[in-house]
Amino acid sequence: MGVPDSSLWLYDFVSADTDGQVHQVERMVVSAQTRFQKVDIYQTPRFGKILTLDNRVQSLELDEFIYHEAFIQPAMVAHPNPTSVFVIGGGEGACLRELLRHNTVRRALMVDIDGELVELCRQHLPTWHQGAFDDPRSELRYEDARAYVAQTSEKFDVIIVDLSEPAVDSPAYFLFTVEFYRMLDKVLAPGGRIVFQSDAPAIHASGIWSTTVNTVRQVFPHVLPYVVTIPGFGSEWGFTLASREPLPPMSAAQVDAVLAARMPAGSLRFYDGVTHQRLVSLPLYMRKKLEAESRFYSDSSPPEVEWGN
Amino acid sequence: MGVPDSSLWLYDFVSADTDGQVHQVERMVVSAQTRFQKVDIYQTPRFGKILTLDNRVQSLELDEFIYHEAFIQPAMVAHPNPTSVFVIGGGEGACLRELLRHNTVRRALMVDIDGELVELCRQHLPTWHQGAFDDPRSELRYEDARAYVAQTSEKFDVIIVDLSEPAVDSPAYFLFTVEFYRMLDKVLAPGGRIVFQSDAPAIHASGIWSTTVNTVRQVFPHVLPYVVTIPGFGSEWGFTLASREPLPPMSAAQVDAVLAARMPAGSLRFYDGVTHQRLVSLPLYMRKKLEAESRFYSDSSPPEVEWGN
């Protein structure tokens, strides 16, 4: 009969108010307000579950493996022997999952301010964490990452900075600044690698990406920005790998050799030596944008989302 | 900062695939599949809860009083002494609520095929039923209304046919036909009144309304079609009052006198004598459409939703 139906749609206007993504929603899995943010999980027909924080899409079940392998594996592979890893944020547990694949890891500390979020993810997003929260090498702490970093004397081989968008009232607002990055530098062990989630290098919208990369450059002498496409975001996404020591290019064979030494064959679905070449080879127009960028974020000038530049 | 958000929207394309309503959704209250249909309840900012069955909007918390008073009160008022009432469908309990306001009522039988739906409404839609399910005059039966009507020997003063859209696979598909209406005629007591939900007299879309009214005319000699505007549907909605005996026009004063005799002042928010004049005074173009209508539904030619005529 072709009777038209009602239907439920999730609009994702994260990069700009004039252009966005829509996803049909089958049902809402959970909708909660934690002490820090609004957490919603939706069930969709093709992308599986979708997690939003404060109404902004964070992760989709179908392609989170792309996001999380792209985020975690290059930093881990770039370190010759990562034994201790520090995850800032990372509530879904998929950062932990990825780094724990490396048989060199002895300790994985995760500090997320929002314990309620972590509990919701533990319960509702099992394909994300896959038990990583319960790995004996994992330690979870629910506190402000900046305060934690300020007082700890521990140092880490790899640091993963997995913070959500720096909206003004979000928990992450002051975690995108040069001052915080200098604090992170102090907890990075000699030879350590640090990687930052760096927003979308959207050609039509935000300048957050290039400014974030340039903020990392203010603190770390060796910086490797790289970019991956996340189908469910409908956009490319930037990450920034940094180090006090040089980050020499790695060939596909070198990357594959490291992975083969540290985890069973077939562990990864997105990342390997060839994929690595894709990630680090930025399109010309992005490289030019980075070269031209002179802005950076500081505590007195934290990120504000600008569109159209 | 004006960061654009993600947001959830309910699209209601019930009358046509080219024009519809949208409602922002705050959260999903419940999403269930009963043996008979998909039941969803959404929370919205302005219309409160919205109930959909098989993805079609049925009722909105803010304005269901308009729908249910307009549906029930004219038939009750048109009967001089309604003691027994039969509701077919009516899962939300608001039909029961409205008819139970009349102090003449001794028995209210409701037959809805979907007991799971009624349970969900009882739990999640308290402002609809307002306890009507638990009124000692109410009896609920969960079975096929057509089968029930076929075997009962009881007769009722008022019959309320509150069926959802006749989609092909819906429980209501064969409850919109002249054959079923003849069965209903047999359970209507002498002097009885029967009222049918009759779809939208949408100028841009469906011919269901006029065909439904004409189907009632095949069985009942006295028919009063009337139309109300439901803000949350974004459209007008038709009901059809019928009787074997004449249905003389009622003045505003007559309607008000009946209401005053049967329920406390202030019980109703939408319906009274003046509102009655609005309901029964159809716009000229609707009257012409009814006059010109020759189609009717039968078991061999049940409703198919036609657009554009």
Added chain:
Amino acid sequence: MGVPDSSLWLYDFVSADTDGQVHQVERMVVSAQTRFQKVDIYQTPRFGKILTLDNRVQSLELDEFIYHEAFIQPAMVAHPNPTSVFVIGGGEGACLRELLRHNTVRRALMVDIDGELVELCRQHLPTWHQGAFDDPRSELRYEDARAYVAQTSEKFDVIIVDLSEPAVDSPAYFLFTVEFYRMLDKVLAPGGRIVFQSDAPAIHASGIWSTTVNTVRQVFPHVLPYVVTIPGFGSEWGFTLASREPLPPMSAAQVDAVLAARMPAGSLRFYDGVTHQRLVSLPLYMRKKLEAESRFYSDSSPPEVEWGN
């Protein structure tokens, strides 16, 4: 193959930002910026052409007959012998069309500030004006209505105030106030009738309607608010008829007799005596809202769109 398409949709969020209408658009007929406002005309599959001013839906080809007959005919019928009529606004020409049906009319003055808009309507909306601009009884003036009213010494039997939404920067902003209504009172002939477009009595949204009606009440002792449903707006719409003299109720027969004396049978599609009863018989909850309204608009407190009250 069912390949999903791209498609163009017009979102009409005029009453509230959380609930609205959508219409599929086939193509854009014209998009222009006049000296006063943005004018767009869209072609749609079911509603025909849609006119928007400053991005707000004004009129739809399929159902503008409902809007314009409901707006014009009650005031014309309520006057025993309307010879001179004054239209303020009314750019599409359909107000002129309706009042010129009355064979009593000798003069129809229309003052619209936006001559470019009128030209666009003349060219692209022929089913609206149907040649009314060229009727020898019509006079068009393109100037500020308030200034015109301030200096004219002419008086009119019927005045029609067809102004678009009083947005802050719109041409109509200071044409919704008690001061302007007092000016209009002075150009109304003895026994004259005046009718105001009065916004939507939306249950979920605006308080403009009741405040507008109450503003009319500050100036005119006899006021008849009435309400019609416009399918393409997805909502009811208010008009307010007013007079210095009493406005006795008109029966259906009285209305039909006036129409029969003034125009050929079959001229109208929406309005007649029965429809008149529908228009003027407001639902109980609307009458209560009007009774409770104490606000009114003045030059020092002009309309601001308020939602949710």
Added chain:
Amino acid sequence: MGVPDSSLWLYDFVSADTDGQVHQVERMVVSAQTRFQKVDIYQTPRFGKILTLDNRVQSLELDEFIYHEAFIQPAMVAHPNPTSVFVIGGGEGACLRELLRHNTVRRALMVDIDGELVELCRQHLPTWHQGAFDDPRSELRYEDARAYVAQTSEKFDVIIVDLSEPAVDSPAYFLFTVEFYRMLDKVLAPGGRIVFQSDAPAIHASGIWSTTVNTVRQVFPHVLPYVVTIPGFGSEWGFTLASREPLPPMSAAQVDAVLAARMPAGSLRFYDGVTHQRLVSLPLYMRKKLEAESRFYSDSSPPEVEWGN
């Protein structure tokens, strides 16, 4: 006042009916029906003009340089001395524009079935063609490409197959089959390179991409599938480079050297040696999908859009 507006949105559901892109539209530039297809051009705030054919987004002004450089440059660079080039389709003129940058080119033949489309693009999309249609090396023919290929005896150094989606009734329906590819093989000069637009390797949707690549493999022994992200499509897009002779990997330096020899520095915005590495280094999961693909298109089994595999 915050009055909510109406607004116009273009929905792009090209890859799947459950997930898509939306773009706000300022106005429609042109809407035409040629003998072969529906052509619409929209003006948008951030992506500039958007071209759709048969309601499917084809190209966006802001990022068409990415699409067209990625499509044309790898094939041109892979040929040591491309003098004659054959473009099948390519109505916007941007394929011509890109290949004419190479100073080796003496002849550029473009065969597009739809001359009306080319005229519309010439008039309304000047930033696409940038005068390429008028280059003395260009020849345009408006006829069926398959028929043209069947009868020509000319051979070309580079062939560019720029066909829109193979919808059942589209002009391109029988231009995605192994039979047509064999015909193309016959017009490819010794040492020639051919490149095919190959649809989206969408993880959530279509299997067109992998099947198209595998169809090319049935005909050409050396095949290089590569993938680029088009921001305005919200997705990655596949192209397939093929040759009868081996296609040895090109280093970034080799690519840059070819470009430097053939066009002025700064000619390109997207493509260079580093970008080339990105294009040809496919993510692991895409490589696995290609390895597993055994389907191909033939005249007796032409493409049907399948979702979800």
